[in-house]
Amino acid sequence: MNQDSTKISLTNRSKVVSNKKMTLLERFYLPAIFKGMIITFSHFFKKEVTIQYPEEKRKFSDIYRGLHVLKLDDEGRERCTACGLCALSCPAEAITMIAAERKEDEKDLYREEKYAAVYEINMLRCIFCGDCESACPKEAIFLTDRLVPSEYKRDKFIYGKDVLVEKKNARVDVSKRQTPEVLEFKKDKSKLHNK
Amino acid sequence: MDIHFILYKLILAAAILLLSLVIAMYATLFERKIAGFFQDRLGPNRAGTFGLLQPVADGVKLFFKEEFMPANADKVLYILGPSLTMLVALLASAVIPWGGTLMIGGHEYALQVADVNIGVLYVFAVISIGVYGVMIGGWASNNKYALMGAVRAASQMISYELAMSMSIVTIVMTSGSLSLKDIVAQQHGMNWNVFTQPIGFVVFLICAFAETNRSPFDLPECETELIGGYHTEYSSMKLGFYLFAEYINIFISSAMISSLYFGGYNFPFMNDLGLSHNMVTILGTVALFAKISFFGFVFMWVRWTLPRFRYDQLMRFGWKGLMPWAMANMILTGFFHLLFKK
Numbered sequence: 001m002n003q004d005s006t007k008i009s010l011t012n013r014s015k016v017v018s019n020k021k022m023t024l025l026e027r028f029y030l031p032a033i034f035k036g037m038i039i040t041f042s043h044f045f046k047k048e049v050t051i052q053y054p055e056e057k058r059k060f061s062d063i064y065r066g067l068h069v070l071k072l073d074d075e076g077r078e079r080c081t082a083c084g085l086c087a088l089s090c091p092a093e094a095i096t097m098i099a100a101e102r103k104e105d106e107k108d109l110y111r112e113e114k115y116a117a118v119y120e121i122n123m124l125r126c127i128f129c130g131d132c133e134s135a136c137p138k139e140a141i142f143l144t145d146r147l148v149p150s151e152y153k154r155d156k157f158i159y160g161k162d163v164l165v166e167k168k169n170a171r172v173d174v175s176k177r178q179t180p181e182v183l184e185f186k187k188d189k190s191k192l193h194n195k
Numbered sequence: 196m197d198i199h200f201i202l203y204k205l206i207l208a209a210a211i212l213l214l215s216l217v218i219a220m221y222a223t224l225f226e227r228k229i230a231g232f233f234q235d236r237l238g239p240n241r242a243g244t245f246g247l248l249q250p251v252a253d254g255v256k257l258f259f260k261e262e263f264m265p266a267n268a269d270k271v272l273y274i275l276g277p278s279l280t281m282l283v284a285l286l287a288s289a290v291i292p293w294g295g296t297l298m299i300g301g302h303e304y305a306l307q308v309a310d311v312n313i314g315v316l317y318v319f320a321v322i323s324i325g326v327y328g329v330m331i332g333g334w335a336s337n338n339k340y341a342l343m344g345a346v347r348a349a350s351q352m353i354s355y356e357l358a359m360s361m362s363i364v365t366i367v368m369t370s371g372s373l374s375l376k377d378i379v380a381q382q383h384g385m386n387w388n389v390f391t392q393p394i395g396f397v398v399f400l401i402c403a404f405a406e407t408n409r410s411p412f413d414l415p416e417c418e419t420e421l422i423g424g425y426h427t428e429y430s431s432m433k434l435g436f437y438l439f440a441e442y443i444n445i446f447i448s449s450a451m452i453s454s455l456y457f458g459g460y461n462f463p464f465m466n467d468l469g470l471s472h473n474m475v476t477i478l479g480t481v482a483l484f485a486k487i488s489f490f491g492f493v494f495m496w497v498r499w500t501l502p503r504f505r506y507d508q509l510m511r512f513g514w515k516g517l518m519p520w521a522m523a524n525m526i527l528t529g530f531f532h533l534l535f536k537k
Binding site for chain 1: 231232233234235236237397496497499500501
């Protein structure tokens with residue numbers, strides 16, 4: 001360790017260790033024990049930090065990255081066009097998809113001519129980095145402040161479109177993730193991403 | 196000995212037995228709650244209001260656990276271990292005066308199961324058997340960790356019993372009686388022994404921690420070194436007995452501390468309030484239980500404050516720290532007693 005490290009202190013509470021001989025009073029230990037007991041007793045009256053989970057939930061950050069959602073557009077059509085950029089950008093290789101061509105009578109279901117017939121995210125592989133969201137040119141996939149619930153079987157963690165696509169009558173709000181920086185970036189139409 | 200007397204003693208003994216068991220049961224909850232508060236947590240609060248059913252749930256859990264016995268364990272001793280610990284823990288409550296006397300229908304009933312004239316000695320005799328429960332259990336488990344824990348428990352208890360009994364000898368010297376009833380009665384008013392025997396009290400308190408195997412002296416069941424210590428191989432209700440006995444021991448130790456040093460059922464101005472005899476007795480019992488609860492709390496308070504001793508520190512502290520103090524206290528008290536009291 002270099003000598004300067006003793007001078008730097010994050011909390012100003014660090015004490016330099018020394019091997020000095022203890023005084024008689026210190027060798028009785030009792031004053032130190034009482035001091036310690038007072039410290040523990042003072043914690044008796046401090047606010048408990050416990051969050052009583054099912055009733056009470058921890059407040060997440062506005063840009064929390066949890067369970068993904070595949071967005072529908074305003075008319076209720078799936079935005080995803082199965083371009084595969086999310087799967088490509090995924091560092092954990094958690095996303096797989098099978099693309100299909102839209103039929104004539106499916107125009108109210110899918111926005112683009114191509115769509116994802118199968119779209120799966122393995123939640124055990126996913127590291128919730130949000131790269132899929134950044135990569136998506138169609139604003140189709142977002143991470144939300146919902147949690148992935150626990151399961152007993154591993155294969156239950158492979159989420160298909162039945163879970164990921166938002167329901168028409170129960171839209172998932174992702175507006176909080178649109179921070180000013182994100183909105184600013186989206187205005188810049190010179191970027192290929194935003195065309 | 197008439198049937199009347201036997202019935203009264205039986206009821207009293209049963210009541211105290213039941214009370215110690217219930218108190219030990221709720222002491223486990225109390226401990227966990229206190230641990231929670233000390234660590235800015237809430238403690239158990241799911242089973243019943245404030246977690247009041249938690250001890251019941253724990254008990255049920257222990258009952259339904261697998262009754263496991265190691266293949267090469269000594270079967271008789273293996274069962275004898277926890278039974279002995281439990282038995283001994285409960286025995287000591289017999290001589291503690293839980294209150295004054297109650298007057299019912301012209302008869303005077305003392306709230307003490309047995310006023311043995313060697314009460315203090317009886318308690319010590321019984322407590323020293325307690326080490327056999329641990330020793331036998333650790334030996335019979337046929338497991339090196341259990342044996343290590345048992346050896347530690349034995350040497351620790353023997354070491355600390357010396358200093359403990361010396362501080363008791365001092366009390367016996369000043370009060371001139373071995374009967375707990377007399378010792379308590381002599382502390383009437385605010386004439387508590389703790390004021391005349393502060394050193395003795397501190398020594399006794401520390402030794403009580405060591406005798407009950409409580410932190411910071413819980414080396415016999417030190418998880419970090421010995422898995423579970425002497426009860427490594429125990430499961431189900433046999434383990435429950437060991438854990439339960441610890442809390443009964445805390446209760447009894449607190450009762451002993453209260454009786455020997457804090458006036459037992461005596462409370463200030465107990466005869467100046469103009470209350471009836473029975474009322475004073477009941478209030479006295481309440482006062483005793485308040486004292487016991489306080490010391491029970493101190494036991495837990497210390498546990499969640501101090502880290503565990505190292506084994507050599509423990510031995511050095513017992514022999515080179517407490518012993519000389521207890522001995523000096525005893526000799527000085529003897530001198531003062533001889534020169535000034537008579």
